[in-house]
Amino acid sequence: MPSTNRRAFLGASTVVGLGSLVALGNRHTANAESGPTTNEHGTDSLENWLATANDPRTPQMRDFRFDDPPTVYLDVSNSKSFSPPAIKVAPGTTVTWEWTGRDDEHNVVATDGTFDSGGPDGGTGTTFEYTFESEGVYRYVSEPQADAGMKGVVVVESAPSSGYPAVDEWLVDTNGYDGSVTDRTGENLVEITTGAEGNGGSFAFDPHAVKVSTETTVRWSWTGEGGAHDVAFEDADIDGATINAEPGVHFEYTFNETGVFRYACGPHREVGHRGAIIVE
Structure with missing residues (x-):
C-alpha cells in the first residue's frame, strides 16, 4: 500500500x-x-x-x-x-x-x-x-x-455467496446478483432468455445462474432486444451460438458432465451480460 x-x-x-x-x-x-x-x-x-x-x-x-x-x-x-x-x-x-x-x-x-x-x-x-x-x-x-x-x-457490502465461488466471482457485478441460483434440477429441458432486461438495458440472461441435472438440455431464446447477442463459453470446449439479433431459439446444448459452466454474450460481456450453468 x-x-x-x-x-x-x-x-x-x-x-x-x-x-x-x-x-x-x-x-x-x-x-x-x-x-x-x-x-x-x-x-x-x-x-x-x-x-x-x-x-x-x-x-x-x-x-x-x-x-x-x-x-x-x-x-x-x-x-x-x-x-x-x-x-x-x-x-x-x-x-x-x-x-x-x-x-x-x-x-x-x-x-x-x-x-x-x-x-x-x-x-x-x-x-x-x-x-x-x-x-x-x-x-x-x-x-x-x-x-x-x-x-x-x-x-x-459483503460479497454474494452461493456456495459456488467461481459463479459468485463471475456474476458479482451483473444485474444485481445476490448469490441466488435458480434450481431446475430434475427437468429435461430448461430455457434461458437472452437479451432480458438488466444491466442498464436488454443485456441479461434470465435466469443468469441456474442449476440443472446431468443430461439436461438448456435452450437459449433471444428476445430480439438489446441488439445482437451470442452465447460464448469461458472455460469449456462448447461451440456456442453465433451473434444473432432476431428473436427466437438460436442455441441449445445438452450437459452430460457435472461442473460449473460460465458463459457470456461476447458483445456485452463487460456490461454484465453473463451467466452460469451448474450441473450436478
Whole structure:
C-alpha cells in the first residue's frame, strides 16, 4: 500500500449497515439504480449524486469485492474528479486515494464525517487510506472542488455467496446478483432468455445462474432486444451460438458432465451480460 506522505484517519465508522444495496430507515441511499429517498442529503438519491460527479468515463459502480484493494485517483488529467467515482468493496477492505495533480489542492472528506484526510493538500504521490469495517454507503467529496463535481461514493457490502465461488466471482457485478441460483434440477429441458432486461438495458440472461441435472438440455431464446447477442463459453470446449439479433431459439446444448459452466454474450460481456450453468 502506498505510504508517501500518507495521513491515516482511523476513526470509528457510524453508518447504517446494509444486508444488500437497500437503504435502512431514512439515513442512507440504496444504490445508483434506486429512486430518490430521504437521507442526510435530503431527497438526493445516489443516482443523482453520481450524475453530478465528474469522471473521465461514464460514472458507474465498479465492483472490487473479488479484486485487490482499490486505489481511487484524484484529479486525473485535471478533471476535478475521483477516478473511479463509485466503487463497491467488501467489509474490511482498505481503500487508497492517490493524488495525481500538482496544481490544485484536494482532500477526501466523507459527508457524514466517517473519514477525513485533513485540510486540502497537493502533490503527485500523496496518499490517504481508510479501512471500511461496516457495511454502508459512504459519500465523500474534495471540499475545494465539491461544487464543481469532485465527489464519489464507496459502497461497502459483503460479497454474494452461493456456495459456488467461481459463479459468485463471475456474476458479482451483473444485474444485481445476490448469490441466488435458480434450481431446475430434475427437468429435461430448461430455457434461458437472452437479451432480458438488466444491466442498464436488454443485456441479461434470465435466469443468469441456474442449476440443472446431468443430461439436461438448456435452450437459449433471444428476445430480439438489446441488439445482437451470442452465447460464448469461458472455460469449456462448447461451440456456442453465433451473434444473432432476431428473436427466437438460436442455441441449445445438452450437459452430460457435472461442473460449473460460465458463459457470456461476447458483445456485452463487460456490461454484465453473463451467466452460469451448474450441473450436478
